Amino acid sequence: MECVYSSGDLQVHFRRAPTDTVAVTFSNWTSVQPRPLWEKHIGTSAMFFVALRNHWYQTPDVDAAIQTVMPLISGFDNRIVMGSSMGGFAAVALAERFGATRSIAISPQISLDPVLAPFEKRWRAELATINEWRHRISSSSIPAHIFFDPKHSMDNAHSTAIATEHQSTILWALPYSGHPAGFALADLNLLEHVIHDAVGAGDDVEECRLFSLVAQEYEKSAHRSATVAINDFRYGQKRALAMAAEDIDALQGHDSTKRQLIGYIDQIKSRLTADEGVPAK
Known part of the structure; x- marks a missing residue:
């Protein structure tokens, strides 16, 4: 993989493969070392934009980077642009x-600008560093597929606002998937299916069919996700309280998510025990 652009705020890496499709990905917000998004999951040629700080791609060098990389990707028939959150x-x-064929976004924002997103309460420190909104989501004929959690109030508001502004938006609701979905x-x-389908679909009709299958499979299997269980709990549901330790261990997901879920359950059970006047064990 070759670094084709570098500045104090942004790096762009290019990996060429013998395909007629190129994926362009944008890294997400992070509190640790930023890295190329979904690098291991993409088998086609790929251009990875990596934000070196959480600037929501509002720096002048974004334009310079795009001008630099366009000659490298202009020969590809299909250009798929993807990103998560920021x-x-x-x-x-x-x-x-x-000149994208389509874009795929997981839990995106319409903006952090309070004028466009007065409901957004996160990332205040990052907002304070943005002096000018150079890039905004506007009306476009390029299909934008958005995967989001309709139970997450702010993400739902963002997705709805994007669909209102961008007439070619297709929303894929994944209840209790949280942020990011x-x-x-x-x-x-x-x-992996979403990423593979994004770069592999032959046309927009096939893309919608493939993503519909993903949404259906999510609906059938969401109860097995540790992330879904913890978000179900955060949003006020109590399904997890009835789970035994072996049930939580059997959930699919990262061990840290399972430990966090167990911690939440223990806190609630201790509170309930205290309310009943019984010493917590």
């Missing part, structure tokens, strides 16, 4: 700049 915003907002998809081994 990167999902960029995927939808910048798809036109790449990719964690629950990964629990169920469906994230």
Whole structure:
């Protein structure tokens, strides 16, 4: 993989493969070392935009980077732009700049701008560093597939706002998947399907059919996801309280998510025990 652009705010890496499709991915918000998004899951040629800080791709060098990489990808018949959260915003907002076939965004934002997203309460520190909104999501004929959690109030508001502004948006609702919805998809081994289908679909009709199958499979198997269980609990449901330790252990997902779920359950049970006047064990 070759670094084809580098600045203090952004790096772009290019990996060429013998395909007529190129994936362009945008890294997500992170509190650790940023890295190329879904690098191990993409088998086609790929251009990885990596934000070196959480700037929501609002820096001047984004334009310079796009100008630099376009000659490298202009010969590809299909250009698929993808991202998650902050990167999902960029995927939808910048798809036109790449002449994209389609964009795929997991839990994106319409913006952090309070004028466009007064409901957004997260990422205040990042918002304070953005002096100018150079790139915004606007009306486009390029299909934008958005995977999101309709039970998550802010993500639902963002997805609805994007669909209102961008007339070619297709919404894929994944209840209790949380933010970003990719964690629950990964629990169920469906994230790889989304990525594979995104770059492998022959046309928009096939793409919708494939993503519909993913959404149906998620609906059938969501109860097996540790991420779904913990979000179900966070959103006020009490299904997890009835789970035995072996039930939680059998959930699909990261061990840290399971430990967090057990911690929540223990806290609630201790509180209930205290309310009943029985010393917690």
